[in-house]
Amino acid sequence: MKHIISVLVENKFGTLNRVATMFSARGFNLSSISIGETEDPEISRMTIVTFADDQIINQVIKQLNRLIDTIKVTDLTNQPHVERELLLMTLKLSKTQQHEIFELINVFKGKVVDIKQKSITIEVIGSPDKINTTIDIFKPYGIKELARSGAVAIHRGE
Amino acid sequence: MHLSGHTLNGSEIFFECLRREHVEYIFGYPGGSLLKVYETLYEVQDIRHILVRHEQGATHMAEGYARATGKPGVVLVTSGPGATNTVTGIANAYMDSSPMVVFTGQVPSSLIGNDAFQEADIVGITRSITKHNFLVKDVKELALTIRKAFFLATTGRPGPVLIDMPKDVLNSSCAFHWPESVDIRGFKPTIKCHINQVEKAAHKIAKAKRPLLYIGGGVISAEASEELRAFAIKQNIPVTMTLQGLGAFPGNHPLSMGMLGMHGTYWSNQAVNACDVLIAVGARFDDRVTGKIDTFAPHAFKIHNDIDPTNVDKNIKVDLPIVGDAKDFLAVLLEETPNTVENREPWLAEIQSWREQCPLTYNMEDGALRTEFVIDEVSKQTAGHAVVVTDVGQHQMWTSQYYTFMNPRSIITSGGLGTMGFGLPAAIGAAFGITDRPVVLFCGDGGIMMNIQELVTAVHCKTPIKIFLINNSFLGMVRQWQELFHKEKYSFTDLADSNPDFIKVAEAFGCKALAAETPDAAKAAIKEALAYKDGPILVDFRVVKKDMVFPMVPAGGSISDMLLARLNPKTMV
Numbered sequence: 001m002k003h004i005i006s007v008l009v010e011n012k013f014g015t016l017n018r019v020a021t022m023f024s025a026r027g028f029n030l031s032s033i034s035i036g037e038t039e040d041p042e043i044s045r046m047t048i049v050t051f052a053d054d055q056i057i058n059q060v061i062k063q064l065n066r067l068i069d070t071i072k073v074t075d076l077t078n079q080p081h082v083e084r085e086l087l088l089m090t091l092k093l094s095k096t097q098q099h100e101i102f103e104l105i106n107v108f109k110g111k112v113v114d115i116k117q118k119s120i121t122i123e124v125i126g127s128p129d130k131i132n133t134t135i136d137i138f139k140p141y142g143i144k145e146l147a148r149s150g151a152v153a154i155h156r157g158e
Numbered sequence: 159m160h161l162s163g164h165t166l167n168g169s170e171i172f173f174e175c176l177r178r179e180h181v182e183y184i185f186g187y188p189g190g191s192l193l194k195v196y197e198t199l200y201e202v203q204d205i206r207h208i209l210v211r212h213e214q215g216a217t218h219m220a221e222g223y224a225r226a227t228g229k230p231g232v233v234l235v236t237s238g239p240g241a242t243n244t245v246t247g248i249a250n251a252y253m254d255s256s257p258m259v260v261f262t263g264q265v266p267s268s269l270i271g272n273d274a275f276q277e278a279d280i281v282g283i284t285r286s287i288t289k290h291n292f293l294v295k296d297v298k299e300l301a302l303t304i305r306k307a308f309f310l311a312t313t314g315r316p317g318p319v320l321i322d323m324p325k326d327v328l329n330s331s332c333a334f335h336w337p338e339s340v341d342i343r344g345f346k347p348t349i350k351c352h353i354n355q356v357e358k359a360a361h362k363i364a365k366a367k368r369p370l371l372y373i374g375g376g377v378i379s380a381e382a383s384e385e386l387r388a389f390a391i392k393q394n395i396p397v398t399m400t401l402q403g404l405g406a407f408p409g410n411h412p413l414s415m416g417m418l419g420m421h422g423t424y425w426s427n428q429a430v431n432a433c434d435v436l437i438a439v440g441a442r443f444d445d446r447v448t449g450k451i452d453t454f455a456p457h458a459f460k461i462h463n464d465i466d467p468t469n470v471d472k473n474i475k476v477d478l479p480i481v482g483d484a485k486d487f488l489a490v491l492l493e494e495t496p497n498t499v500e501n502r503e504p505w506l507a508e509i510q511s512w513r514e515q516c517p518l519t520y521n522m523e524d525g526a527l528r529t530e531f532v533i534d535e536v537s538k539q540t541a542g543h544a545v546v547v548t549d550v551g552q553h554q555m556w557t558s559q560y561y562t563f564m565n566p567r568s569i570i571t572s573g574g575l576g577t578m579g580f581g582l583p584a585a586i587g588a589a590f591g592i593t594d595r596p597v598v599l600f601c602g603d604g605g606i607m608m609n610i611q612e613l614v615t616a617v618h619c620k621t622p623i624k625i626f627l628i629n630n631s632f633l634g635m636v637r638q639w640q641e642l643f644h645k646e647k648y649s650f651t652d653l654a655d656s657n658p659d660f661i662k663v664a665e666a667f668g669c670k671a672l673a674a675e676t677p678d679a680a681k682a683a684i685k686e687a688l689a690y691k692d693g694p695i696l697v698d699f700r701v702v703k704k705d706m707v708f709p710m711v712p713a714g715g716s717i718s719d720m721l722l723a724r725l726n727p728k729t730m731v
Contacts, residue, residue, distance in 0.1 A: 009344075010344060014281065014282075014285075014293075017282070017285065018285055021285050021286050022286070025286040055471065055475070058471060059468065059471075059472060062467050062468040062470075063468055065467070066466070066467075066468050067344070068289070068290040068310065068342060068344050068345050069290075069344055070344050071343055071344045
C-alpha cells in the first residue's frame, strides 16, 4: 500500500544521500522524495512516497528514525493531510488541436506558463493521482517533455 | 582544561580532544594528508600510537581493543587508499555493534571533488556502514565533531563513526573549546525500558513451564552479565547464547546451554523448538540463529528486548517487544519476578536428556590431531578465563562449542560480517586492552594470510598473544559446504600445495614458532605458548584435513532438522 511519510531532517549536506542510501541498502521502495527548507533554516522537510506492507513500513519508519540527522518521522497516510505535486509539461501545439488543449488545461485547473509557435508549457498542481491522470489525458496530444516535483505533504492544521 | 581558550591548530585540537575522551591507544598509519597530525604526534607522550602495516589491520585492532575493554577503539589513517582500506573493518564493526571512531585524512577542502591525488569520497563510501560520519569543513567545528563522534559511537547501540579531516583544517588554527556536554536532537536512544512492558514480561515468565533465555552480544555491550546471572538463577531458566553472547553467562553453569543456531548445540536448538516462552535479550534473530523463520520457536511466546528498535520485528514477529538497555531490562525483570518459581525441573530434565542423547563429541580414538582437541585443551589449560579471539570458519564454530567461556568480553570474533583476516589484528588490539589474562587467537591457515603483515606489529610491540594456527591446509568451512551441498567439488579450497611454511614465515617476522602434529605434542605446545611472555608465539597445529563441524543446520532449514554427522562416511579423513 502507498504511504506518504513526512520527515524533518537536519539541513546539512549529505542528508538526502543518507536517506536515499538507506532506502537502497535496505531494499525499500522509494517512489518519490522531495526536500526543502522549512521555516527554521536549520531544518528541512522531506516528503517520501513509498509502497510497502505493514511490516515493511514499520521498518522504514524505524530505519528513518535511526539516522542521526533525522529529527522527526510522521506517517501521514492515515492522518488528515494535504498532498500536492507540481507538474510542468511542454506539449506540441497545432492549430487543429489548440482549442481542445486549452479546454483540457481548464478542466485540470492548469496554468499556461509559456507559449511558443509550436509548443505550450503548462503547470498543473494536484495529488499525484491527479497528475497521473493529467499526463494520461495529454499524452495523445504529444508531450515533448515533462517534469514532476514528487509529492509534498503536510499535516492539516487544527 | 589548561588549553581551553588557547589558540591551537587542528592537529593539536585533535590530540587535545582524544585526551578529553581518555584515549589510550591510536591504531594508525601515516600519510600525506596527515603529516601535520604526525608532526604533532611526535611530541605526544600520553597517547600511544600503534603503527600497523595495513589500514585494515588498524580497524580490526581497534575493534579487538574495543570488544575486550568496552572502550571505543580509535583509528587514524590517511586519505584515499588509507581511507578505503578501512572499509572492511568499519563494516565489520557496524555489523557487530562495536564502538569505534575512525579518523581519516582528506585532501585540502579546496581540492575536494577534483579527483586530487589520494582523494576518495570516504564519507560517501562509508555512509551505509557507519552509525554516522562527518566531514569537518572548518577547524572551529573539529572539537565538537570529535565530541559527537565519541558520544555516538558509545551511546545506545554502539557502532563505528568516521570523521574525515581535510588537510587545511588540520593546519589552520582557532581558539580551543571543549564542549562539556553534547546534545544531538536526532539521537535520543531509549535506555529505560517501558515498565508496563517489563511487568507483562515478568508475569508471562513467572508462569512459564518451559522458558528459555536467548542471549546476544547486547548483554555484553550493556555490561549486564551480573543481572543476567542473578535473573536466570533466581528463575531457574536455561540460557542459550549467540556467538557474540558467549561468556555473558558462565559456560560451566548447569543452566548454560552453549550456543544456538546453525552450529549450535543439539539441546539448545531442541529447547528453542520446545520452549513456551522465549526471552531474547540483546539479540537480533539473525538468519544463522533462526534457520527457517516459520519454524523458529513455533510454540513460544516471544519477548524481545533490544536497544535498537529496528531490530524488533525485523526478522521475526515477536509478541512482546521491549526497547531499552539490556542491563535495565534484566535488573527490572529481576525485581518484578516472584521469588517462588514454577517447577522447571521437568523442563531441565528434558534438556538434560537431549544433552545426553547428542553430546558434543569428536574422534579421540585414532590418535590424529583435531581442532576440537586443541580448543578443548586450551579451554582446560586456561580454565576458560582467556580472552579468545577467532578468525572465521570451522575453527570459529568449534571455538563456540569447545571453549568454555567463563566471563563476558572473552570472545572476540567476526560474527555479522564474517571477515576472514579479522583474527590476528583483533587479537593484537585486545592484548593492548587486557594484560591480566592471556589473549589467545584461533585462526585458520586461510584467514591468517589475509592480515599476516600485522605479525610485524605484534613482534615490534612485543604483544604476548598466543597464535594458535589451526592448519588443515583447506578453506575448511567452504570445503564442508562443498562436500555436503556441492557434489564434493573442492573448487579452490585445497591450500596444501600453495600454503607457505608457517614456521618459517613466523620466524622471518621475528616471531617464535612451534609446530604440533599429535595430541601429545599439541598439549605440550599449548603449555609452552601460554607460559611464553616475551612477545607473540605461533603454534602451527597440523590438524586432520577433512573434519566437519557438527551439529549443522543447513542454511534455510528448520533448526529442528540438524545434521548430526557426515552423510557419507567414505569422505572421512
